[in-house]
Amino acid sequence: MDLFNPQSGTIFWTVLTFVIVLIVLRKYAWAPILKTLEERENKISDALEQAESNRIEAIKMREEQDKLLQDARQESTAMIEESKINAEKISQSILDNARTEAEHLLDRARKEIELSKRTAIDELRQYAVDLSLAVAEKLTEKALSKEDHLNLIERSLFEFTHSK
C-alpha cells in the first residue's frame, strides 16, 4: 500500500512550504503579537502597581483627614466650652453689677424720699403756722381776746403736731 510510502516530492514541498510559512509568520505575525502581549502585560502590571500605590496613598490621606477632623472637632468643643464659661462669668458679673446698682439707686431714692418728706413736713408745718396765724389774725380781729388767741394757737398747734 503506497499509503505508508513517503513521497520525496511531497516531503520536499512540505519542507519548502513550512519554511516559508515559518519565516513569514515569524516576521509578520508572531513578532508583533508577542511584542504586543508583552507590552500589554507590562502595562497592566504597571497599572496594577500604580493603582495599589494610589490606594495606599488614599488610605493615608483619609487617615490624615480623619485625624484633622477629629482635632478640629476637639478644638471646637473646647472653644465652645470655654466661651460658655466666659459667658456665664460675664453674665454673672453683669447681674451683680446691676443688682448693686439697683440697690444703690434704691438707697438713694429712699434717702431722697426721706429728705423730701422731711422738707415737706417742715414746709407744711411752717405753712400751717402761717395759716393758723393768718386765720387767728382774722378771727382775733373780731371776737377773740389775746388769751383766746393764745389758747387757740396752742390748741391747734397741739392738735396739728399730734395729728401728724
Next chain:
Amino acid sequence: MKEILFKLGHAAISFYAKGEHGIGQGNPDIQDYIMHHVRDQVVIPLNLLGFDLSITKHVIMLWLAAMVLMISLPLIVRSKSLVPRGPINFIEWIIVFLKENVIEPQLGKDANRYAPYFLTAFFFVITCNLLGLVPMGSTATGDISVTLALALFTMMLVQYSAMRHYGFVGYFKSFVPGDVPKAMIPIIFIIEIMSMFTKHLSLAIRLFVNMVAGHLVIFAILSLIFMFKNLLISPFPVFGIIFISLLEILIAVIQAYIFTILSAVFVGLAIRPNH
C-alpha cells in the same frame, strides 16, 4: 452536513459509475474507493533532475493552508492597539494558551527563542487538519510524507537546540548519561540514537494515522449503504458520519496540540540538564 451530503453524493455517483463500467461489483470496489479517497493524487506531474516533484492534491492543500495562514494572521495581528478587538482576541487566546501551557513549562527561559517554531507548527498543522474536513478538500496531514517532513523539523530543532546548549562535543556526550559503566557506553549511544529517530518517527506516524483513521471510518460507515444496497440502513450511516465528523473536528484540534506539545517536550528534554 454539507460535507456529508457531498460525500454521500460523490460516493454514490462513483460507485454506480464503476458498476456500469463493469470493473467489478461488491466489496473490493468499496475498498478501492476508500483507499482512493485517502491516498494522495498527482495533479501536475513534475520531474526535476531525476527527482519526482509532482504537485499532488496534498501539496495543493498545504499551499492553501499556507496561504490562509500567511494572509489571515498578519492581517489579524496588524492592529497595534493595546486593547484587543475582534478576531485577534481568539488568536491571542490560542497563543497565550500555547505559550503558558506548552512552550514555557518545557523550555523555561528559552521559550521566546523557540516560540515561533511551535506556534507555526501548531497553526500549520491545525489549519491542514481542519481544511481536510472542508468538502472537496483533502487532509494534507493525513499523508505520511507531510507528517514526516514536519517531524523532521522538530528533529532538526532538537539537534540544533541541544548543540546550542551543550556545544558540538557536549551534544554527543549528552547522548550518554554520566554514571554509566564504560563498557556500556557504545550500546547506550546506539540505543539513544535509535530512540531519537523513533521518537520523531512516532511523532510523524501519530499525526498521520489519526488524521487518516477518521476518514477511513467515515468512508467505511458510508459504504454500509452500498454493501447492504438498502435505503433502510441509511439513518445509521448518516448519524454515524455526523458523529464521526464532529469527532474529527475534535481530533484535528487535539492532534495539532499533541504534535506541538510533544515537539516542545523533545526540545525541552534536549536542553534540560541531566538529560
